[in-house]
Amino acid sequence: MLMLNPLWLRSFHALVEQGSFTRAADQLELTQAAVSQHVQKLEAELGALFIRRPRQLELTPAGHALVDYLGERAEVDQRLKLRLAGDRDDHGEISLMTPGSIGLALYPRLLELQKRSPGLCIRHRFGPTQDIIDAVLAARVEMGLVIECPDDPRLTVSEFATEPLELIVPAAVKVERWDDLMSLGFIDHPDGKALASRLLSRRFPGSPGYAHWPISGFTNQIGLILAPVAEGLGFTVLPRFARQAFEQQASLRVVTGQPEVADTLYLIHRAEWPLSSRAERALLVMGTAADAEAGRSAGGHA
Incomplete structure (x- = not known):
């Protein structure tokens, strides 16, 4: 070396x-x-x-x-x-990984926390479940949120929030039949096939699978997925937190219906040592943010 x-x-x-x-x-x-x-x-x-x-x-x-x-x-x-900055809740690094959807909702709240306590350093990354688990196990981050409950004795796991999936269309569009969606076309994204298939197969039983849908666009940037929907160019399916973080809410319509499909988000951290005081403080902010997002009304959507 x-x-x-x-x-x-x-x-x-x-x-x-x-x-x-x-x-x-x-x-x-x-x-x-x-x-x-x-x-x-x-x-x-x-x-x-x-x-x-x-x-x-x-x-x-x-x-x-x-x-x-x-x-x-x-x-x-x-x-x-x-x-190594000691167990203070107003100084040191807060490191976490989350899925992109919940991260869009949480990150602004964490920045507000940092503004109140400038001695904190927020290190937040987005990632898929397995990458988040690996990062927590390797101590690259102190805690993570995942959408699958891991079965690993090295991890402490607790339920954090519920994240419903939403069918999202342009605000001017009303969806009453399957053909209404197909006339729009699907705005795809890295999780698009899995999320949309889970929700639409239940909302529209007997409808054709993903391979038969017209695709109107694709982006791998979670903050941009709803931009073409807002422009009237197609529909998509995303977790609610991702939709609520989008600025142009008036340009979107959430198509409600039954059954509802939702994911449980799990908080994970290493079981061998407790969370730091600053991480516990961040969790209070994150929990408040998640509760606020989950409680926001879907009024005006049909």
């Missing part, structure tokens, strides 16, 4: 910042010869780092790579400090 002397790296960083050996030496309170020697030792390990011209230093590709490495290492060091 490559081990680079911190003193050499410090001299390299100062030289990049200052642009000259003289200024770098002054900043570090070293001699120019010492700074030059440190850089030479790095170059013996990594190859040429600078192109030296009169009164000018230019980074080589190896030099740019080392600058990037130092930046990444600084980020990792900062994350470590945040994760």
